Amino acid sequence: GIQVEQSPPDLILQEGANSTLRCNFSDSVNNLQWFHQNPWGQLINLFYIPSGTKQNGRLSATTVATERYSLLYISSSQTTDSGVYFCVAGTYKYIFGTGTRLKVLA
Amino acid sequence: NAGVMQNPRHLVRRRGQEARLRCSPMKGHSHVYWYRQLPEEGLKFMVYLQKENIIDESGMPKERFSAEFPKEGPSILRIQQVVRGDSAAYFCASSPPDRAAYNEQFFGPGTRLTVL
Numbered sequence: 001g002i003q004v005e006q007s008p009p010d011l012i013l014q015e016g017a018n019s020t021l022r023c024n025f026s027d028s029v030n031n032l033q034w035f036h037q038n039p040w041g042q043l044i045n046l047f048y049i050p051s052g053t054k055q056n057g058r059l060s061a062t063t064v065a066t067e068r069y070s071l072l073y074i075s076s077s078q079t080t081d082s083g084v085y086f087c088v089a090g091t092y093k094y095i096f097g098t099g100t101r102l103k104v105l106a
Numbered sequence: 107n108a109g110v111m112q113n114p115r116h117l118v119r120r121r122g123q124e125a126r127l128r129c130s131p132m133k134g135h136s137h138v139y140w141y142r143q144l145p146e147e148g149l150k151f152m153v154y155l156q157k158e159n160i161i162d163e164s165g166m167p168k169e170r171f172s173a174e175f176p177k178e179g180p181s182i183l184r185i186q187q188v189v190r191g192d193s194a195a196y197f198c199a200s201s202p203p204d205r206a207a208y209n210e211q212f213f214g215p216g217t218r219l220t221v222l
Contacts, residue, residue, distance in 0.1 A: 030208045031208065031209070031210065031211075033210065033211070035213070041195060041216060041218070042215055042216075043149075043197065043213045043215075043216070045210075045212065045213065048210040086148060086149075088149075092137070092139070092154055092161075092162070092201075092209075093151045093154065093162065093164075093165075094139070094141070094149075094151060094199075094211060095151070096141075096148035096149045096150070097148065098148060099148055
């Protein structure tokens, strides 16, 4: 089955810093999404991005499907960005990556 | 347009009891997926349903777990004779009726099940 790996596993940032999160997937996929799971456990949909580039405020994402990776960029990080970021890929059966645990310090 | 709704949001059961988790998909969506998140882990696929049909239940434990999505009403995930290892967050997602393999899934807020 599809393997989804994320890096780094943990990240600590000072408020205002920028970061890049990476997702590698082992096979071609029809769907790819990025989620933020906040400290209360809610899953927040950030991007549906099986290919190409999208931007939403301070966040942007790029997926290069032919090379089987996706990147999530967070600029000017805020404490509310803390939580776990999941890359999710697959067909209808979504495979969740191992996650990047982000902590933003005030 | 309301999002995916799940209830209850928190459920406490004693060992041996039954747990029923409900999921109402987004309006117009006819595909429902259930995922389970054990503590400190990512979500794992359990089952994919369309109205009155189970399409893929390869992630469901073989015993005690069942799911349905009737013609009318919400999808139900049922866990019989719960054990402590069933304690987890259960998330439901839905997608539009066409080409499920190429569609974004929209997730609900989850039901947090605690088994005492």
